Amino acid sequence: MQKMKSLGNISYSGSLSTDENDEEDISRMAISTIQAKEEEIERKKMEVREKVELQLGRAEEETKRLAQIWEELEVLSDPTRKEVAMVRKKIDMANRELKPLGQSCHKKEREYKEALEAFNEKNKEKAQLVTTLMELLTESERLRMKKLEELNNILRSAKVDQ
Structure with missing residues (x-):
């Protein structure tokens, strides 16, 4: 071309x-x-x-x-799938109910321990006070007996002088 x-x-x-x-x-x-x-x-x-x-x-x-x-x-x-699902759902519900109950239990347990500790402290304080009271009473009795003996000796020596 x-x-x-x-x-x-x-x-x-x-x-x-x-x-x-x-x-x-x-x-x-x-x-x-x-x-x-x-x-x-x-x-x-x-x-x-x-x-x-x-x-x-x-x-x-x-x-x-x-x-x-x-x-x-x-x-x-899984022919028992529905039953399994229902039981699992119940377990989940029980877990949800257990959580606040567990928290409440722990809280009350803590409160109990605190109250028991306070009770034991007060009990120790009372025991110390009772011990102190007994010591004071014993000392008071000893002092009174001493005073009575002194008075008795004074009376005896006054009788002898008479």
Whole structure:
């Protein structure tokens, strides 16, 4: 084609129009070839799309079938699932109830220990006071006995003098 163009340009005769016709034919052929290839591509694209849609349909059916099998497997694997769930729920409720009771128990235990400690301290204080009282009474009795003996001695010496 390049050769034809150069020949057509040199001669400037009637061959120029033949070259233009050839070029138009070549352009038409190229366009029709491109169109044919486009149509072929579109046809193959449609074939692939149909195959994909067919496989998607099969995949959806398979997914449904697997879901049914899964449900049957779940029921089969744990026939006491509801009972287990109910017992677990009761355990959770018992745990929730135990927590504040445990806290209350610890608080009261702490209060008991504090009260017992205060009681023991007061008991020791009382014991010390009782000991002190006994010492004071013993000392008081000793002093009174001493005084009585002195008085008795005074009386004896006054009797003797008489």
